Each structure stands twice: as structure tokens, then as C-alpha cells.
Amino acid sequence: MKVSRNESRLFLVLMLWAGTALAAGPVERVAPTTLRMPLAPPQYDYELTDAFPGLTFANPMLVTTPPGETNRLFVAERAGRIQVITNLAEPDKTLFLDISSRVSTSGEGGILGLAFHPGYETNRYFFVCYTTTGQYRVRVARFEISPENPNQGLSGSEVILIDQFHEANNHNAGDIHFGPDGYLYVAVGDEGGGNDTYNNAQLIDKDFFAGILRIDVDPREGSLAPNPHPAGSDNYAIPPDNPFVGVESFNGQPVDPEEVRTEFWAVGLRNPFRFSFDPETGRLYCADVGQGAREEVNIIEGGGNYGWAFREGTINGPKVNQAPAGFEGVEPIQDYRRIGATRDARFEGNSVTGGVVYHGDRVPGLKGYYIFADYVSGNIWGLYYDGMEVVDWRHLANEGGIVGFGIDPSNDDVLLADLNSNRIWRLGATTEDEPLPETLADTGAFSDLESLTPEPGIVPYDVNVPFWSDGATKDRWFAVPGLEPVIGFQAEGNWNFPVGTVWIKHFEIEMTNGVPESARRLETRFLARNSLGVHGLTYRWDSEANATLVPEEGMDEELVIYEPDGEVARQQTWHYPARSECAICHTASGGYALGFNTAQLNREHDYDGTPENQLVALSQAGYFDQAVESPHPLRRLAHGADGNFSLEYRVRSYLQANCAQCHLPGGSAPGQWDARITTPLSEAGLVNGALADLKEDEDNRVVVPGDPEHSMLLSRIEALDGTRMPPLGSSVRDEAAIALMTSWINGPLTEYESFEDWQITEFGSNTEPGTGPMEDYDEDGAWNRLEFLTGTDGTDPEDRWGITLEALEDRVEIRFPRKANRGFEVQYLTDFSEGIWLPLPVPGNAFLIAPEDGMGVVEDTGIDESEKYYRVRVFEP
Numbered sequence: 001m002k003v004s005r006n007e008s009r010l011f012l013v014l015m016l017w018a019g020t021a022l023a024a025g026p027v028e029r030v031a032p033t034t035l036r037m038p039l040a041p042p043q044y045d046y047e048l049t050d051a052f053p054g055l056t057f058a059n060p061m062l063v064t065t066p067p068g069e070t071n072r073l074f075v076a077e078r079a080g081r082i083q084v085i086t087n088l089a090e091p092d093k094t095l096f097l098d099i100s101s102r103v104s105t106s107g108e109g110g111i112l113g114l115a116f117h118p119g120y121e122t123n124r125y126f127f128v129c130y131t132t133t134g135q136y137r138v139r140v141a142r143f144e145i146s147p148e149n150p151n152q153g154l155s156g157s158e159v160i161l162i163d164q165f166h167e168a169n170n171h172n173a174g175d176i177h178f179g180p181d182g183y184l185y186v187a188v189g190d191e192g193g194g195n196d197t198y199n200n201a202q203l204i205d206k207d208f209f210a211g212i213l214r215i216d217v218d219p220r221e222g223s224l225a226p227n228p229h230p231a232g233s234d235n236y237a238i239p240p241d242n243p244f245v246g247v248e249s250f251n252g253q254p255v256d257p258e259e260v261r262t263e264f265w266a267v268g269l270r271n272p273f274r275f276s277f278d279p280e281t282g283r284l285y286c287a288d289v290g291q292g293a294r295e296e297v298n299i300i301e302g303g304g305n306y307g308w309a310f311r312e313g314t315i316n317g318p319k320v321n322q323a324p325a326g327f328e329g330v331e332p333i334q335d336y337r338r339i340g341a342t343r344d345a346r347f348e349g350n351s352v353t354g355g356v357v358y359h360g361d362r363v364p365g366l367k368g369y370y371i372f373a374d375y376v377s378g379n380i381w382g383l384y385y386d387g388m389e390v391v392d393w394r395h396l397a398n399e400g401g402i403v404g405f406g407i408d409p410s411n412d413d414v415l416l417a418d419l420n421s422n423r424i425w426r427l428g429a430t431t432e433d434e435p436l437p438e439t440l441a442d443t444g445a446f447s448d449l450e451s452l453t454p455e456p457g458i459v460p461y462d463v464n465v466p467f468w469s470d471g472a473t474k475d476r477w478f479a480v481p482g483l484e485p486v487i488g489f490q491a492e493g494n495w496n497f498p499v500g501t502v503w504i505k506h507f508e509i510e511m512t513n514g515v516p517e518s519a520r521r522l523e524t525r526f527l528a529r530n531s532l533g534v535h536g537l538t539y540r541w542d543s544e545a546n547a548t549l550v551p552e553e554g555m556d557e558e559l560v561i562y563e564p565d566g567e568v569a570r571q572q573t574w575h576y577p578a579r580s581e582c583a584i585c586h587t588a589s590g591g592y593a594l595g596f597n598t599a600q601l602n603r604e605h606d607y608d609g610t611p612e613n614q615l616v617a618l619s620q621a622g623y624f625d626q627a628v629e630s631p632h633p634l635r636r637l638a639h640g641a642d643g644n645f646s647l648e649y650r651v652r653s654y655l656q657a658n659c660a661q662c663h664l665p666g667g668s669a670p671g672q673w674d675a676r677i678t679t680p681l682s683e684a685g686l687v688n689g690a691l692a693d694l695k696e697d698e699d700n701r702v703v704v705p706g707d708p709e710h711s712m713l714l715s716r717i718e719a720l721d722g723t724r725m726p727p728l729g730s731s732v733r734d735e736a737a738i739a740l741m742t743s744w745i746n747g748p749l750t751e752y753e754s755f756e757d758w759q760i761t762e763f764g765s766n767t768e769p770g771t772g773p774m775e776d777y778d779e780d781g782a783w784n785r786l787e788f789l790t791g792t793d794g795t796d797p798e799d800r801w802g803i804t805l806e807a808l809e810d811r812v813e814i815r816f817p818r819k820a821n822r823g824f825e826v827q828y829l830t831d832f833s834e835g836i837w838l839p840l841p842v843p844g845n846a847f848l849i850a851p852e853d854g855m856g857v858v859e860d861t862g863i864d865e866s867e868k869y870y871r872v873r874v875f876e877p
Contacts, residue, residue: 649849
């Protein structure tokens with residue numbers, strides 16, 4: 001016997017297994033000629049129209065609406081006048097405020113920002129940011145609305161909050177908005193010039209430049225007094241959780257906490273001229289105007305340093321050589337090059353204008369998109385950010401001079417302020433190409449909707465571990481176009497799918513728990529593979545007869561689930577996904593079709609009364625680019641209730657099915673842990689794994705042995721708020737998964753031992769000679785790594801793991817001690833000169849991670865009179 005690092009080898013001259021050709025299987029490949037599923041979403045033509053024909057404005061800078069209102073809109077004109085549009089159905093314009101005698105339009109000056117206090121109906125406060133005449137200053141001031149006339153601002157009511165002197169008359173920023181927290185956020189530029197002339201970009205203890213401020217204008221109990229500064233005042237306070245309160249260092253250099261401008265919420269911005277809050281997610285989108293190479297869009301977080309002037313967008317900035325060692329600024333979610341630097345003029349420009357996130361229903365294809373523009377090139381874009389990355393960036397229209405965005409409160413349309421044409425534009429959509437099937441019957445997927453009988457070429461399949469879908473059960477089908485395209489099969493990892501592949505998933509839920517007859521059809525989803533990725537549609541069942549296409553933006557429905565005795569078991573919200581949401585989970589790194597891979601499909605399926613392993617059946621039908629003759633040694637996921645597998649492997653299978661599409665190297669999720677089942681636990685970053693956010697508790701980790709409270713992976717699965725994982729469309733806890741993971745954390749995980757831990761236990765060291773993984777400390781022929789995997793004593797040469805063979809008349813029996821929560825695969829070889837070890841393709845060699853120690857017995861009946869050699873590979877799951 002000869003032993004290696006992670007496998008034991010015993011060689012014996014035996015008779016050779018002889019394979020035979022596979023016969024035709026239960027699936028016959030047929031072209032899905034009836035299926036009518038467009039490979040890409042409809043393409044719309046977007047256009048700008050005059051939002052208020054007959055109304056004129058003098059250099060409009062921005063449009064905004066007081067919170068909660070639906071029939072008024074305010075337009076700030078650059079020279080110092082604010083107009084109010086009343087009765088939006090039949091709009092009329094009235095002068096609301098005139099402070100033109102105080103406003104300078106020199107350089108990039110004028111009225112820059114306007115925001116109404118959340119409680120303006122009671123306190124009548126609104127706030128204006130503008131540049132001043134005389135000494136050039138950027139001023140933030142509070143005004144009041146007339147108590148007699150809500151359409152009249154009182155110019156004499158001004159109270160100055162911030163009044164910052166500027167050396168230059170550019171890079172003023174100036175946008176102001178109240179956040180969801182009720183605080184006022186203020187954008188400030190770097191004071192102008194070029195290339196950070198005045199050295200303001202990376203300072204927090206000088207003036208109010210190059211960032212986003214956050215101030216309490218009420219002020220509230222617990223808020224702090226600002227540190228004295230000539231540009232500040234006593235007319236506001238500092239929120240106590242502002243990120244630079246009390247700091248004593250910045251960029252590795254000491255700072256005096258009493259000199260820090262604690263107003264800062266974020267820093268390292270050049271000219272964040274326009275920003276906005278997404279009202280649904282609370283995200284703060286900010287467009288930062290670049291110097292000479294990049295324009296950028298950022299998601300602003302408290303305490304973030306966005307890099308200017310060390311960085312410009314995603315490249316080095318003009319002062320990169322002054323950056324402290326190891327400096328890592330927050331990267332933009334999107335940047336683009338200057339005019340003439342790209343080959344596509346539709347995606348370039350010289351001055352980004354930040355926009356708004358669209359949540360209306362009147363413009364197809366843009367639900368949830370951030371709409372923004374470039375002042376110089378005139379390009380207007382839609383960008384979809386899924387919380388992790390930008391998954392779509394599309395060109396919509398072109399109109400130079402756009403300096404501000406707003407929302408029409410009467411219908412949620414996007415409005416654009418055009419400084420050059422003196423108009424307010426409205427973004428709309430015109431024609432679409434190839435319309436989507438309006439009903440499920442129109443898709444051509446099923447010949448009988450009542451029985452859900454698929455048309456020829458649409459093949460049913462099932463998975464080992466379904467994605468959690470709030471208690472719904474699912475049926476699944478797929479189709480590959482024509483007869484020639486094939487799926488790129490991989491034993492481990494993602495498969496490759498030809499363009500035109502379509503997956504179909506049907507959802508039903510029991511309206512009375514435990515009563516199958518109460519099942520209600522909810523929706524049937526389609527996912528299509530195209531050259532760029534995937535796109536999806538869903539159809540909501542109106543009755544048992546048909547289902548109708550769900551709107552672009554998706555929809556929610558309230559369900560009431562009952563117990564058999566008639567008591568209400570739960571109320572839940574069923575979410576029908578928006579089309580843009582499909583790309584959030586169906587990522588390239590996740591393989592696009594999340595449950596369509598070897599580990600999920602390696603199971604038996606009943607094909608109209610003929611049971612067969614799905615991998616074999618699909619291989620025999622010609623769907624793969626290689627033959628799959630024996631599925632037994634191939635990996636398969638284990639359902640949470642499958643007691644044949646270890647508890648750890650069942651947990652890891654759940655994570656693979658529900659989390660691995662985002663949590664993997666290069667995936668869209670933050671953090672460092674890897675949910676893929678192919679990554680051994682010791683390398684997955686799960687056990688005591690670091691977190692991107694400790695949630696103010698230093699004991700929190702991804703998973704903590706014996707400590708569910710500090711295991712954030714469990715907490716995220718248990719949550720029903722915005723921290724829930726998986727994050728999309730779930731309002732019901734997966735109690736079985738929670739119990740499974742809790743049992744693992746409190747049970748087997750408490751005895752978890754890494755190889756490094758084992759080295760210390762066995763040898764008292766992991767650095768001394770003889771203690772390495774591929775060394776043999778006790779000189780018994782087994783490397784230390786193998787002794788760790790098989791549970792033998794690494795210091796006792798008499799305690800060793802091994803295999804035995806018994807050659808019988810018609811078979812060979814390979815026996816070996818099977819260790820709990822370890823993988824064992826019998827392999828064979830027929831020619832040492834080639835040295836290709838193959839998994840033994842017999843049922844007894846089926847993939848298994850056992851829950852208990854035992855004896856493994858694998859029988860090989862495929863023998864003849866030739867030589868054959870065996871070994872057993874031992875591996876960590």
C-alpha cells in the first residue's frame with residue numbers, strides 16, 4: 001500500500017471493466033418550435049417633450065416638489081428667482097421668491113439648490129443654496145413661506161446657515177436635499193480652479209469643501225454644536241452619528257477633533273453638483289464632475305472617501321503621488337471617459353449631471369433606473385444598480401444643457417431642467433419592437449394549460465435543493481433551440497448555455513397548510529439566455545385557465561394562508577419580480593441559470609413513468625457536448641432533510657442553492673466568504689469569517705461555532721427587514737433552513753478543527769519539520785494531510801487508514817473506513833503509462849458525505865481478464 005496527501009492507493013492486478021454504449025433514453029430531443037419567447041427585452045425609443053408648453057423659464061437650474069405634494073412644482077432660475085407651477089393638469093406659473101439682488105451668476109454661480117423642510121406645512125421652512133454678489137460665497141440659507149399664501153416665499157425671512165468664501169467661481173456644487181433621516185445634506189465643491197488648486201480635496205479640518213455635508217437644521221435633542229468656523233453658524237447642529245465627530249486622525253495623519261469640520265458626511269469629491277436620494281432604497285446617488293479624464297457616479301455612504309484628487313473616477317488623479325500608503329478610496333459605481341476618448345459617442349461627455357431614480361409606470365423599461373445626463377455631450381442615460389453593481393447602462397436620448405432633474409409629483413415622470421433652451425423636458429417612451437407575449441398561452445410553452453403539459457422540445461427537470469420561495473412549490477422545464485446547439489457540461493461549476501436556451505419555472509402555494517387540494521397557481525416565470533446575459537418575464541395566474549404578463553415594474557399581492565382548522569396561519573406578501581430584478585440573482589458568476597448544473601440535476605426524474613437519472617437522460621438525448629455515462633461519482637447537493645448526508649454538507653448545499661450566485665470570488669455581494677459547494681469549508685471564509693459590516697459588535701462573524709447570536713449568516717436568513725438574505729422578494733422565513741443552520745452552529749461546528757488546528761493538537765506546532773501537510777511525521781507512509789482527513793493519529797505509526805480489496809468470482813469489493821463529513825471516491829486505472837485515474841462508475845461509488853463513521857464498501861462488477869488498479873481519494877467537503 002502506498003499513501004499520498006489526500007488519497008490512499010492499493011494496486012492489484014485484476015480483470016478490466018468493459019464499458020458498453022449507452023442506449024436511447026426516455027427523453028427524445030425535439031426542436032421547441034412553438035416557443036415564442038423573445039431573447040431580449042423590448043427596445044423602446046425614448047424621447048424628450050416639453051413638459052409645460054406655453055410656460056417659459058429663464059435659465060432653469062432645478063425642479064423640485066415639497067414632500068407629500070402631488071400638484072405643485074418649483075423651478076429655480078439661475079439668476080435668483082424661484083417659480084411655482086400650480087395645478088399641474090392645467091399648469092400656471094407664479095413667482096414664488098425673488099432674491100436676484102443677492103445672487104451672483106459669475107462663473108458657475110446662481111441658485112444651485114432648493115429643498116423644502118419635511119415639516120414645511122407647519123414650520124413653513126425652505127432652504128436655498130446660492131452664490132452671493134459682492135464677495136463670492138456659497139451660501140446655504142433658510143427662508144419662510146408666507147402664512148397667508150403658500151405660493152409666496154418671504155425674501156426678508158432669510159437666516160444664513162453656512163456662508164463659505166470661494167477663491168474661484170467654479171466647482172461650487174450646491175445641491176441640497178433632506179435625507180430619509182430628516183437631516184439636510186449639502187454638496188460642496190473643491191473651491192474651483194483645476195487639479196485641486198487650493199488643496200482642499202483631502203482635508204476635513206479646514207473649510208467646507210470637496211464633499212457632502214450633513215447637518216441638523218431643527219436641531220434635535222442630542223445633536224452637537226459645530227466646531228467654530230467663520231463660514232458656519234449657530235443656526236444648525238451636528239448629528240451625533242456624523243462620521244467625523246471626535247476623530248483624531250485622517251488619511252493616517254493626526255487631526256485636532258476641535259478643528260474638524262464635523263459637518264462632513266463624505267469627502268474626496270471634486271464637484272458633486274447634483275445628488276439625490278432614491279425614495280425606495282434610501283441610497284444616495286451622487287454625480288461628481290471630473291477634471292479631464294473621467295466623469296463618475298457614486299453611491300455615497302457616511303464616512304466614505306471618494307478619492308479626489310488622489311483618484312479621478314477609476315483611474316489615478318492629479319495628486320496620486322500624495323496619497324498615503326495603502327490609500328483605498330470608494331470607487332464609483334460607474335464612470336465614463338471624456339469626449340473623443342471612446343469609440344462610442346453615446347457614452348462619453350465632459351460634465352456629468354446627477355439625476356433621479358425612476359419609479360413611475362408610464363415609461364417602460366426604466367423602472368428602478370437612475371436617470372442622469374452629461375451637460376456638454378447632451379447624452380442622457382439610464383443606469384440600473386442592483387445594490388452591488390451596475391447591471392445595465394443604456395443611452396436614452398440627447399439634449400445638451402441639462403443641469404437638473406426632478407420628478408413630476410402627479411405621475412412620477414422624470415423632468416429635466418435645460419439651462420440652454422430655457423425649458424423643462426419630460427422623459428417619455430415611444431415605440432417598441434417585437435412585443436412580449438401578453439398571456440402564458442401566447443408563449444407557446446404549453447399545449448394544455450390546465451394540466452401544464454409542455455409542448456414538444458420543452459423538457460421537465462427537477463433539482464436536489466430548491467431555492468427558498470416563501471413556501472411555494474415549483475415545477476421546472478427547459479428548452480434548447482433547434483437540434484444542434486448543446487450545453488457545455490461541467491462536472492463541477494457552471495454549465496455554458498447556447499443563446500436561445502429558455503428556462504420555465506411554475507409556482508404554486510397551499511392556501512391551507514398541509515392540504516394539497518388547496519394549492520393555488522401564482523405565477524410562471526421565463527428566463528431566456530441571450531448574447532449579453534439573460535432576461536426574464538413572469539405571468540400571474542388570473543385563474544386556472546390562463547396567466548397574464550406582469551408589468552415591467554413587477555407587483556405585490558397579499559396572501560392569507562390558513563391552518564386546516566380555519567385559523568389564519570400567516571399573512572404574506574407575494575412578490576412578482578420586476579424584469580430588471582432577474583439580473584440581480586441570475587448573474588454571470590452564478591451561471592445565469594442557478595439551479596441548472598450537475599450538483600442540482602444529479603438525481604432521478606420520472607419521465608412519464610420511466611425513472612432515470614436526469615444527467616444520463618439529457619446526455620442520451622444529445623443536450624450535452626460530452627457523454628455522461630455514469631452519474632454516480634458526480635457531486636450532488638443534499639436536501640436539508642436528507643439524513644444520509646452530514647449536517648454540514650446539507651447546510652453547505654442550502655448555501656449553494658440560495659447564496660452562491662452572489663457570494664463567490666468576483667460575485668456581486670460584499671464580504672469575503674464563498675458559498676460555493678466546491679470550496680472546502682476551510683477555504684470558504686465561513687467559520688469565524690470576517691464581515692464587511694460588524695453591525696457595531698466586534699464579536700460578529702459570518703458564522704461563530706456555538707454562538708448563533710453572533711453568526712450573521714444566520715441572522716441574515718432569519719431577518720425580514722432590509723438585511724434579509726437572499727434579499728429579493730421574500731417575506732416568509734425558511735424555518736427549516738434556520739433550524740438546520742442553528743443545529744449545525746450549536747452542534748458539529750463546535751467541534752470543527754482546521755488542519756492548522758490539528759497540527760497544533762497533534763504535533764504542538766505547524767512550522768516544525770515533519771509537520772507540513774505533505775510530510776509524514778510518524779513515518780507510517782501516510783502524509784499528515786491524509787491522517788487529518790481520515791482521523792488517524794499523526795504521531796502513531798500503528799494507527800493508519802487503508803483500503804482492502806477482495807477479488808471474488810464476478811466482482812471486486814473495495815473496502816475502506818468511511819469517516820463522517822469526509823468525501824471518499826474510489827478511482828481506477830488500467831494503464832500506468834497513461835496515469836489517468838477515473839472515478840469508478842458504479843452505484844456503490846455514488847457521491848456521499850456521510851453523517852457518521854462507518855465502513856465503505858464499493859463493488860466493481862465490470863471486470864474481464866485485463867489488469868486494473870484501484871485507489872480511494874479522500875477529500876474535505
